[in-house]
Amino acid sequence: MVCGSRVLLRKYGNFIDNLRFCVKGGAGGMGLPRLGGQGGKGGDVWFIARHGVTLKKIKDKYPLKRFSAKPGGNSSIRALKGERGQDCEIDVPVGISVTNDNGRYIGDLNKIGDRILVAGGGPGGHFKTHFLPSKGQARIVRLDLKLIADVGLVGFPNAGKSSLLGSVSHAKPQVAEYAFTTVRPQLGKIMFADYKQISVADLPGLIEGAHMNKGMGHKFLKHIERTKQLLFVVDISGFQLASKTPFRTAFEAIQLLTKELELYKEELLTKPALLAVNKMDLPNSEEKWRELVKQLENPKDFFHLLPEEMIPESTIRFKYILPVSAVTGEGIEELKHCIRKSLQEQADLENEEFHKEKLQSLRTAETPQKRRESRFQSR
Template sequence: MVFLTRTLYYAKKIEQIEKPMRKYLRKGFLDHLVLNVRSGAGGSGFPRFGGMGGRGGHVFLEAKDDMTLKSVDNKLKNIKLQAGTGSNSTAHGLIGQPGEDITIRVPTGVTVYDRNKILIGEINEPNSKLMVAEGGIGGCKETDFCGRKGRSRVIHLDLKLISDVALVGFPNAGKSTLLKTVSRAAPKIAEYPFTTVKPNIGTMVFQDMRKISMGDLPGLIEGAHRNVGMGYSFLKHIERSKMMLFVVDIQGFQLSARHTRRNCLETIVLLNKEIELYKPDLLEMPAMVLINKMDTPGAEDIFESILPKLERLDDFVSECPEEIRPEKVVTFETILKTSLINTSKNEINFIKKRIRETLDKCVEREEHEEEDENSVVKLISKLQKGSEQVAPNLV
């Protein structure tokens, strides 16, 4: 009887371990996909007349805005991704026809790696193409008129969303509520952490038909730079945004009883630290902060006390616990406060307006900096050419 009880106990444990992933984690948004592709072999040459075989077909990826990795996965199931073989050289056609290329449509914003995680390339512009497997060359004198084999390759497609604004914050700070408030997106909202388990993209539409896209991404926790929690699933999607929008609870954040409670300012500093540890260059990106849940007790007093420190966050960092202090501190272009649960239409429009103004100001500033940099480069080039023309010849 004891033996049977133990057997049932361990069987139950194994069943728990092997329990499949919940449906909402298995389905829906997909930001990583692995494909097996093969380019075509080259055709044989014609030694007698020096004929060349046709090259094998190439495998290309082409970026399309209307595609998702989920649709790519569904479309390519049970399909052999192999390009055509080049035709042989003959007495009637000394140059063989090339094999048929295949083009796989993928979302804009895909980074492609091989099986060893070596970068193959990126596709960041709509309709741009990337060759991921080159066809074998056709038979010729250099190959003893034997066509070369095609290339078999495992490629990893890693999608990094392209949005104007990336929402940054800990779980349950109000990112999904903000997205739902300012756009027509319908993300899941609840009073517990990790309601967002897959990215959501919403679009703010203005009366003059201007559109600004906003990405609500899985919430961070301490250790996200080490891929703890949603980790890389969140951080990698910031990279192609134009601006970060920090969304923070005025009362601070504590994931669970086992975690340290952080006040509002410490929360911002910790978010800064996690981004820095993942990729310091991201902190060069323009940023603004929205302090949420201003309807909670004591919120106004807390905000008044932290506002001067938010405006000079660099000076405040030294007061934070050493383990969360970043070396590089984010600078906020705009500081807003609100209660997203109780926002009026006028307040929503005000938030949208400030996001637009901040984004446009930052983009305009970057364009001017690029123009100034290009002007300096042109001036240096012109001076160098001038010095070359007047330089004396030494005999």
């Protein structure tokens, strides 16, 4: 297998979201036939999730290189069993998905300290192999960054997501009066008086056809897979990407966003979702707000207003729908409260389900004898 040393990457500006390079486990050590000695196993190559690491730092630190573990030690008269080769450990960011060059899944690194074996060392030579060692595993692997955040902002370009992120958090994203200001993911933290922190990700804006990888397409959609909840952000006045594209009302924008997520990966619609209707400081916003609320109460009653290709198979029932203005601050504090409340409700539900599953597994593991003893004691 030929392992190239060239590092391939895609990036938005200086933001690198994937790397592709070669890893190789160490070869095993030679055995010693006349004394039956066994060679040491070659070292393994591991990815370990660490704080403060980025793919760009990895690329800068290891330019044009591959990662190889050390070979195992040969068997000798002084040490019949050769020493094990030293492992190669590579620090990577939290929120990494690892696949091989053919796209086959290897594993995820979701929290600090998680480890993945990406290339195993070869066994040392021994009796069964005529004391000849084996080479270590060599493969090309791919690291894909999928942001992990509590909440991911979902909206079309110029819906005001960046301004909203700046209003609710300590982030300072680039903001301008034109679409596609956000060309790389932005992360912010909502800070509460009791020191509770909630992470929010503002991701590059979707466009129609994102599920087919138009615009930033999959670059956007893959990041949203690793957020706990979704916060839809729409402009109360509607949205038009360009003069040649159709104008979409706020209701149409919501359904089109839903359709894009559904076509990319239907499971995304199972995430808890909130809706922030932005730019309520604009003229006639109150009238449009009342109309939107009516439409969202029974969305299917208004599907006849949409082109057939825009109609989603499923509708999203938002946990909270709030009118806000990132400019005046209207509704921002209530939005922060609802985000926290929604996340806590999700955590409570997951905790309850975990304990139910644990109790069920304990009951399943009980032997008939233990059940008889338990019934006897309860008497």
